[in-house]
Amino acid sequence: MEVTSTETRAVLSADKPVKLFASSDERFRAAVDSPVQGDAPADWLSRPGTEFRLLNYAFGASGSGEVYVSRSMGSVLDNVNRWLKQFEQKDLDQVEVDALEKVSMLGGQAVWVQAEGSYASGMGKPTVEGFALAGTIAQVGADIYTVKMVGPKDEVTAERVKLAAFVKSLRMAE
């Protein structure tokens, strides 16, 4: 299982300056601030953002409820159906998505998505029963922004009003 490598290349324009001796956190976590800001309820626990979560919160007594703001790919329709699929629900077509409730978000209109049942996040986590989803998906310029709340059904139901207020408070960072 030994091989020898002697290939080299010259330094190119793509070789940008780097930070030497960066820690694992500096290497693997985004150091940039989120482009989105919002006023989260006081009882939501703020968590560090991740590569895919611009804003990240935990809520509820069970400790398994979470809310996060992401920038996503695809269309609003794609994202609605991706979420519904996580709850084993059938895909919607464009007409059905257009008929969903609308809320204001980041200067545009977002669709409000709800689902409940078995939740399979697809991130290697096991499927959990009795979960619910509430969230919004909006096309803002060329990007798709999502706010997703998932957790035990009772806890999500109890937090929906706060979630709506949080979505309304979202704004682009200066």
Next chain:
Amino acid sequence: MVEETNQDSSAAMQRRKSLPSLVFHFLAGFPLATVLMLILLLQTWLATLEQVDYGLHATLRKYFDPQAFYIIGELRLPEEIGGLALKIPMPGGYYVLGLFFINLLLGGIVRARKGWNKVGNLISHAGILLMILSAAVTERTEKRGTMDFFEGETSNTAQDYYEYVVEVSEHTNGAPKEVHVIRGNYLADLRGESAPVRKVLLPSLPFDMEFTRYAPNGRVMSVSEMAPPAGTPVLDGYYIFDRPTNKATEIDVAACYAKISPRDASSIPSFILSGDVFQPHTVKVGERTFTFHMRKLLWPMPFSVKLDKATAEYYPNSTKPKKFESIVTRLENGSEAKVEIKMNEPMRYEGLTFYQRMMGRENAQLADSRPYSQLEVVKNPADQWPFYSLWVVTVGLLVHLLIKFYVFVVRINKKRANQPQR
């Protein structure tokens, strides 16, 4: 009785044919051509259906890769009739095309009847041969990558679409001097929990490296975000979560576990390499400082390209591009040339083709943020051959049609001339 005699005679003729002659007639024959074209038709159809589920790149590799000597095509029946997936074994498309090339060369050129009235046929067959040849040359030599830059930036680099490599650089005075490249083919087979460890000897460096558990689409996760699956190595609070690959494999992000073995026998902790990091890993070996970086293979261009202006227009209320245009300056040996690169209007220069691929802004929400452009860079000597081959086939068919028409007219005139005058 007469029939028996004919059969005997035919058998005798067959016996008289030498083995090379039989092979030639088999390879040049219509039966083989028919079978090969049917297989190609089936493969094209199945690959078109399969790429919806598995992605274009993966499907093309499955059906037409030179390493695929045989393939199992998959045909999924509609749900209404059971939704069964039929498995259809067949030879690899690369070799079917190769055999078809030989068949057409022998049957359509070498053995074909020659003559002035067959010129069109021969030209058309030559055009199809050129088309198949271009596919083989493309398979063997083509390189594809992207060049990304913001307005005002200059680039002399293309980044490969698919291949992740490990780069090792020694830093003196804070900057790298030269970059050692460990190619992806040394890593790609180190998959899964029971992956072996591959030692890569680096003779010009004071250490060798070891790699294991390569994930073609691995995400580096913090244990604080998600508990690692049992048996997954955790290094400094992080581990590699091995995700399924995407249909569009170019968006996969590779990762692996790495270790360096200094020749002075000192011990240095293992670390994670990922294509999705903000900084490289740094290690001090003696008094020398080295960085370790996993990224897509970079290839230098023979000239530099400066992005002067990037223009993106979209259809109203959609992200569908209406117009993408990059105005660039090509810089080479002190000379400059302005070029406009638009959708379907690439820049071709020194064997490279630059297509307009993507456009965007540093911050999509701010109209005055810096625009960027992504060009697709293709190096393929056969780039234009399919285009030429279509012209050759067209000319051949046209010549054939004109000859047939001429023969028809001559025959009619002869017939009229031979008819008795009233």
